[in-house]
Amino acid sequence: MFGQxxxxxxxxxxxxxxxxxxxxxxxxxxxxxxxxVQPAAKDDGWRTxxxxxxxxxxxxxxxxxxxxxxxxxxxxxxxxxxxxxxxDIPVNVKFCFEAMEExxxxxxxxxxxxxKDKFLAGVDFTCISDSYWLGTTKPCLTHGLRGICSFNVEVxxxxxxxxxxxxxxxxxxxxADLIWVMSQLxxxxxxxxxxxxxxxVAPMSEEEHKLYETIDFSVKEFRESVGAKKLPxxxxxxxxxxxxxxxxxxxxxxxxxxxxxxxxxxxxSKVIGKFSxxxxxxxxxxxxxxxxxDYLKELWKxxxxxxxxxPTPGHDALPWLADTNDANFKAGARAMKIVHGxxxxxxxxxxxxxxxxxxxxxxxxxxxxxxxxAADDMAHSQNEKMNKxxxxxxxxxxxxxxxELGKAH
Amino acid sequence: MFGQxxxxxxxxxxxxxxxxxxxxxxxxxxxxxxxxVQPAAKDDGWRTxxxxxxxxxxxxxxxxxxxxxxxxxxxxxxxxxxxxxxxDIPVNVKFCFEAMEExxxxxxxxxxxxxKDKFLAGVDFTCISDSYWLGTTKPCLTHGLRGICSFNVEVxxxxxxxxxxxxxxxxxxxxADLIWVMSQLxxxxxxxxxxxxxxxVAPMSEEEHKLYETIDFSVKEFRESVGAKKLPxxxxxxxxxxxxxxxxxxxxxxxxxxxxxxxxxxxxSKVIGKFSxxxxxxxxxxxxxxxxxDYLKELWKxxxxxxxxxPTPGHDALPWLADTNDANFKAGARAMKIVHGxxxxxxxxxxxxxxxxxxxxxxxxxxxxxxxxAADDMAHSQNEKMNKxxxxxxxxxxxxxxxELGKAH
Numbered sequence: 123m124f125g126q127x128x129x130x131x132x133x134x135x136x137x138x139x140x141x142x143x144x145x146x147x148x149x150x151x152x153x154x155x156x157x158x159v160q161p162a163a164k165d166d167g168w169r170t171x172x173x174x175x176x177x178x179x180x181x182x183x184x185x186x187x188x189x190x191x192x193x194x195x196x197x198x199x200x201x202x203x204x205x206x207x208x209x210d211i212p213v214n215v216k217f218c219f220e221a222m223e224e225x226x227x228x229x230x231x232x233x234x235x236x237x238k239d240k241f242l243a244g245v246d247f248t249c250i251s252d253s254y255w256l257g258t259t260k261p262c263l264t265h266g267l268r269g270i271c272s273f274n275v276e277v278x279x280x281x282x283x284x285x286x287x288x289x290x291x292x293x294x295x296x297x298a299d300l301i302w303v304m305s306q307l308x309x310x311x312x313x314x315x316x317x318x319x320x321x322x323v324a325p326m327s328e329e330e331h332k333l334y335e336t337i338d339f340s341v342k343e344f345r346e347s348v349g350a351k352k353l354p355x356x357x358x359x360x361x362x363x364x365x366x367x368x369x370x371x372x373x374x375x376x377x378x379x380x381x382x383x384x385x386x387x388x389x390x391s392k393v394i395g396k397f398s399x400x401x402x403x404x405x406x407x408x409x410x411x412x413x414x415x416d417y418l419k420e421l422w423k424x425x426x427x428x429x430x431x432x433p434t435p436g437h438d439a440l441p442w443l444a445d446t447n448d449a450n451f452k453a454g455a456r457a458m459k460i461v462h463g464x465x466x467x468x469x470x471x472x473x474x475x476x477x478x479x480x481x482x483x484x485x486x487x488x489x490x491x492x493x494x495x496a497a498d499d500m501a502h503s504q505n506e507k508m509n510k511x512x513x514x515x516x517x518x519x520x521x522x523x524x525x526e527l528g529k530a531h
Numbered sequence: 532m533f534g535q536x537x538x539x540x541x542x543x544x545x546x547x548x549x550x551x552x553x554x555x556x557x558x559x560x561x562x563x564x565x566x567x568v569q570p571a572a573k574d575d576g577w578r579t580x581x582x583x584x585x586x587x588x589x590x591x592x593x594x595x596x597x598x599x600x601x602x603x604x605x606x607x608x609x610x611x612x613x614x615x616x617x618x619d620i621p622v623n624v625k626f627c628f629e630a631m632e633e634x635x636x637x638x639x640x641x642x643x644x645x646x647k648d649k650f651l652a653g654v655d656f657t658c659i660s661d662s663y664w665l666g667t668t669k670p671c672l673t674h675g676l677r678g679i680c681s682f683n684v685e686v687x688x689x690x691x692x693x694x695x696x697x698x699x700x701x702x703x704x705x706x707a708d709l710i711w712v713m714s715q716l717x718x719x720x721x722x723x724x725x726x727x728x729x730x731x732v733a734p735m736s737e738e739e740h741k742l743y744e745t746i747d748f749s750v751k752e753f754r755e756s757v758g759a760k761k762l763p764x765x766x767x768x769x770x771x772x773x774x775x776x777x778x779x780x781x782x783x784x785x786x787x788x789x790x791x792x793x794x795x796x797x798x799x800s801k802v803i804g805k806f807s808x809x810x811x812x813x814x815x816x817x818x819x820x821x822x823x824x825d826y827l828k829e830l831w832k833x834x835x836x837x838x839x840x841x842p843t844p845g846h847d848a849l850p851w852l853a854d855t856n857d858a859n860f861k862a863g864a865r866a867m868k869i870v871h872g873x874x875x876x877x878x879x880x881x882x883x884x885x886x887x888x889x890x891x892x893x894x895x896x897x898x899x900x901x902x903x904x905a906a907d908d909m910a911h912s913q914n915e916k917m918n919k920x921x922x923x924x925x926x927x928x929x930x931x932x933x934x935e936l937g938k939a940h
Contacts, residue, residue, distance in 0.1 A: 152853040161795060167691065185835060225793070254697070268696060271832055285911035287677060287882020288663070290809050291779030292770050296716050298782055305714030310836050312700060346904060347802075349690025350702055352837035358854050361701050370700030372798050373707055375789030380732055380805060382786065384634065385681055385845055386570060387807055387882075388911055391758075398796055400699050402735065428761035436794055473696020473796075483574025502797055502837050523562050 124241050125217035126200065132190040134246040137485070139251065139477060140194035142186070147159055160185065160224050165381060167504040173448040181507040189501035193251035193494050194219060196513060200520035212528020216245060223477070226437035235362045236483050247450040247527060248481040251520070253471045257497050258509075260338050261458040261519070263451060264491035265444040266415035266470030267478060268365060271410045272436030275303060275418060278392040279429030286387045293389065297379050299427045300395045306421050307371055311354040314371045314399065316417045317408070323368060323405045330523035334359045337467055343434050347498050366470035369405060373397040397434040398436070400472060407453070411514055439476035441488075449530035450488035457492075457522035480529040492523065533650050534626035534734045536610065543655040544623040545936055546894070547883060549603035550632035550884060551595070552717060559665050569594065569633050569911045576913040590916040597917040600912035602660035602903050604846070620638060621937020625654060632886070635846035640889050646741070647893050656859040657898040660929070662880045666906050667918075669747050670938060672860060672866040673900035674853040675775060675879030675886060677809040680819045681845030688829060689797035690722040695796045702798065706788050708836045709804045715830050716780055720763040723808065724778045725826045728819070732777060733812045746876055763766065775879035778814060779936030782806040786935060807845070809881060816847035830879040846886035851898075859897035862935035866901075869935075870927045901932065 162172035162185040170176040172185040182192065197217070200322055204211050218241075222228045234242060255262045277296040284293065308315055341358050355361050364370065378393040379385040418433040444451070446468050458466040475491070482489045492514035501504045571581035571594040579585040581594040591601065603725055604627070627650075631637045643651060664671045677922055686705040693702065717724055750767050764770050773779065787802040789795040817849050827842040853860070867875040884900070891898045903925035909915045 128818075137864040147607070160797075161791070181595070197937075209610060247687055253890065270796070279759055282909065282914070283912040284757060284909075285882060286779075286781035286783065286807060287809055288677070288880065289757060289774075289911065290781045290881060291773040291777060292753075292762055292764070293721070293757055294719070294761070294763060295717075295721060296779060297784070298721065299719070301710050301782060302714040302719075305711040307703075310708070310711075310834055312702070312704060312707065344701075346695060348702055350688055350837070351839075352703070352816070354703060363652055364700040368700060370695075371795070372695035372699045372704060372789075373710060374695065374708070374787060374797055375799065377790055377792060379790065380784030380786075381788070382570065383789035385782055385805060385807075386911075387681075388569075388779070388783055390770075390784065396794060398695060398794075400696055425719055428759070430760075470698060473694060477802070500691065500693075501697065502795075505691070 123217070123219045128211060128214035130214055133214050134527060134530060135216060135244050136524070137216045137218060137245045137248045137481065138197055139218045139248065139250045139252070139481065140197065141190045141220050142194045160183055160189070162269065162504075163358045169505055177215055177414050177510065180324070180510050182510060183505060185506055186396050187506050188254070188495035188499035189506065190223065190252045190509040192513060193516065196251065196355070196494060196516045196520055198457065199517045200524070203517065204521050206522070208465050211524055215524070216241065226439070227477055230477060234480055235509050242484050245485040246487055248485060248487065249450070249454070250475060250478060250489065250491050250522065251494050252475050253459065253473070253491050253493040254360070254499055254501070255344065255493055256337070256339055256467060256469045259465045260464060261462045262469045262493055263446070263454050263458070264468045264469055264471050265446045265451070266495055267442040267491070268366070268402050268472050268474055269405070269407065269439045269441035269476070270398050270400055270415065270474045271407050271438045272398040273396070273414060274321045274394065274434050274436055275300060275395040276432040276434070277429050279427070280389070280391045282391045284389040284391065286389050289389055292483070294427050294429050297376070297390050297393050299425060299429050299431070300393050302398065302425060303418065303421050304373055304395050307373065308340060309381060312370060312446070314369060316414060318413060319399070320494045322405045322409070326367070333468065334362055337362065337469070365472045367396055369399055369401050370397045371397060400474070402441045402444055405438065411435040411438065440479050442478045444489060448488045448489040453485050453526035453530060454490050454492045456526045460522050461519045492519070494519070532626070532627045536626075537620060537623035539623055540623060542623050543936060544653050545933070546625045546627060546651070546654045546890065547606055548598045548627045548656045548657065548661070548890065549606065550629050550658045551603045555759070564644060565861050569598070571913075578914055580738055584784040586716070586919065588808035589919045591919060592916045592923065594915055596915050597904035597908035598915065599632065599661045600779055601917040601922060602925065605660065605903060605925040605929055608926045609933070612926065613930055613933070620933055625650065635848070636886055638885060643735070643889055643893055645673060650689050651723050655896055656930065656938070657889060657896065658859070658863070658892060658901055659884060659898065660901050660903050660925070661884050662902040663904045663908055663910070664884070664902055665746070665748055665876060665878045666752065669873060670871045670875040671878045671902055672855070672863050672867070672875045673902055674855045674860070674882050676851040676884055677775070677881050677901070678810050678814070678816065678848045678850040678885070679807050679809055679883040680816050680823065680847045681807040682805070682823060683843050683845055684709060685801065685841040685843070686838050688836070689798070689800045692800045693798040695798050698798055703836050703838050705838050706785070706802045706832060707784065708838050709802050711805050711834060712827065712830050713782055714808065716782065721779060723778060725823060727822060728778060728808070728852060731814045731818070736778070739753050742877065743771055746771065746878070770785040774881045778808055778810050778813050780806060780808045782899050810885070811850045812852055815848065820844040820847065848883040849888050851887045851891070852933070853898060857897045858939035859899040861935070862932055862939060863899050863901045864929050865935045869931050870924055901928070903928070
């Protein structure tokens with residue numbers, strides 16, 4: 123969805139991006155995934171209906187409250203406030219809101235590429251509010267993102283699910299094979315076991331080392347916020363480095379196996395393991411995909427099962443790193459200083475917003491990630507929320523950012 | 532559900548058992564499992580609605596068609612036919628039909644125990660039609676069943692599901708721990724990796740060895756019916772021994788991880804792995820449970836994860852073995868010979884029908900397993916069916932069995 127406010131040739135133009143809408147369950151049941159927020163169901167452990175916005179204890183609960191319907195609404199309220207008070211908006215504003223971000227923004231890159239010389243022509247800055255502060259109190263500007271490489275590992279070998287009593291012991295069970303293969307992907311401390319996977323990680327400069335030393339971050343608070351007894355590392359710098367500028371591998375689940383409550387004495391016939399690797403500069407998706415698929419095939423050879431093994435790469439996205447000294451970042455920093463009274467921290471994010479790179483490449487101009495939500499907003503998880511105070515300060519920050527951008531040369 | 536037909540003190544009394552009904556999904560959503568057939572949904576890969584009986588190509592498709600609604604209906608039709616033709620039923624018939632067999636027959640054992648000297652008093656024979664022929668053409672009588680020990684392995688360590696981009700690399704992921712633990716349960720050829728698990732398996736007598744050599748069974752047909760490229764053993768005798776009189780371990784699935792289609796970049800916070808071990812004479816559930824839980828705890832120590840690990844035994848059932856030379860088995864064998872024209876094979880089953888042992892213990896009399904369905908009926912699986920010919924011959928076999936039982940001294 124494209125929109126435009128102002129076409130003054132004397133003004134600079136800022137492009138605003140966000141994602142919104144709701145999970146289209148009717149299409150999902152047909153095997154088509156169309157969503158702009160992550161899936162959610164009350165049964166997953168939500169205390170409130172995930173698709174109804176509930177205000178409680180100064181927090182706004184609901185799927186997408188922080189990722190990313192809340193920030194999109196903040197933009198509309200920021201502009202509404204400027205218009206209401208008859209304050210001239212000193213930049214032209216273009217809007218790009220989509221509904222497929224959580225599914226790899228399917229189709230958007232193609233659409234934007236076709237619009238390189240149309241809708242995107244004349245864009246001087248891009249601003250995206252689709253990430254989070256590092257903590258819960260101090261504002262941040264985000265200048266780096268990890269990319270992602272996703273993988274599906276299918277194992278099959280019997281034509282349909284079998285009764286484990288009648289057939290147990292006399293077939294090679296696909297799920298046992300899959301579980302063994304996936305057990306070989308990481309170490310207990312969540313380091314990736316794939317040989318060479320860390321080889322392309324960019325070395326750290328002296329300046330970067332210093333940045334990590336002064337950054338405002340409490341490991342204890344972080345550990346408590348996730349509810350863990352112990353973390354793989356409790357050193358602040360090492361933890362942030364692992365979170366922002368090193369790859370990691372997470373297993374998400376298995377399709378085709380029994381996943382309900384209770385017991386079902388079944389031998390599943392076709393199971394698909396799902397995992398992804400977060401990638402960082404200078405890792406390349408093609409190389410990572412090849413490395414992982416080669417490793418999986420090697421594992422399968424070692425396993426020696428007669429079942430059928432089909433590892434395939436899923437969607438991928440490049441990592442991103444920006445220059446924090448340009449006019450876009452400076453306007454963002456000033457806006458945060460004005461609204462919050464403190465200079466923001468310059469942070470990175472561990473997650474992917476692939477569209478960031480697309481905008482940078484197609485406009486050839488700076489992209490700023492200006493997060494509004496707090497670290498404990500629980501995007502993608504149960505009981506996602508946005509603090510009301512973050513929402514209100516967010517609206518103020520965005521309108522101040524627009525005013526500050528107008529001063530850029 | 533108890534029922535009785537005839538109270539003639541001069542006649543012997545046969546007790547007929549079966550399970551029926553349908554899966555109560557409204558209770559399942561509340562975390563309560565109440566079912567008398569295995570769960571089923573069209574999305575699992577059914578070609579027809581699982582809870583609507585469809586006749587196609589001489590087969591009756593539907594969840595429970597063979598396990599065990601079909602056989603229960605056969606009993607009713609057998610008796611209806613005798614009554615219609617005014618043939619005296621030479622035995623009193625008691626009926627015990629239940630709706631919880633697929634959930635470990637919760638409550639039934641207690642109910643029957645309370646009825647040892649009431650409803651069960653005077654029962655001379657028990658007959659259960661809740662298993663399958665060894666192949667698809669030759670009738671069988673079943674004289675042995677494996678028992679079962681079920682296990683749940685819960686791993687947790689973070690308070691809720693997390694975004695794998697934001698938190699990946701800096702938490703110990705419960706699912707990776709669970710997968711590693713479950714990868715250590717079996718070998719590639721589906722032998723159990725738990726030390727000592729085979730120690731209590733009863734040794735084979737010379738006679739038993741001979742029985743396996745002459746039994747009518749095609750490994751090739753079996754392999755083709757499950758759709759496998761290769762089996763862990765292709766030797767007829769070894770295969771039947773593994774299927775009937777050796778323990779095996781099957782992993783059924785994981786609760787709490789992502790299990791849908793598509794991608795969900797989540798770190799699940801609490802996952803429960805589900806597996807079961809089929810047990811045989813002379814294995815004892817208490818000993819197996821302890822052995823398995825000890826092994827799991829040892830694995831967890833080896834893993835060295837700070838997450839929380841809770842392995843628990845689920846429901847269990849003893850194995851069963853009967854004397855094929857008593858009057859009950861002889862009546863069953865004669866009925867099969869009369870209806871099918873051939874002597875039945877004496878086989879065992881790999882699955883559990885715990886109630887078999889309960890009836891044997893409480894009545895102190897013979898229990899016969901008289902299967903009606905074919906080996907390819909796909910109980911517990913997609914597209915469960917019963918052949919129409921098996922159904923019709925089944926009705927005839929049951930009514931002949933009642934007439935033959937009347938001749939027993």
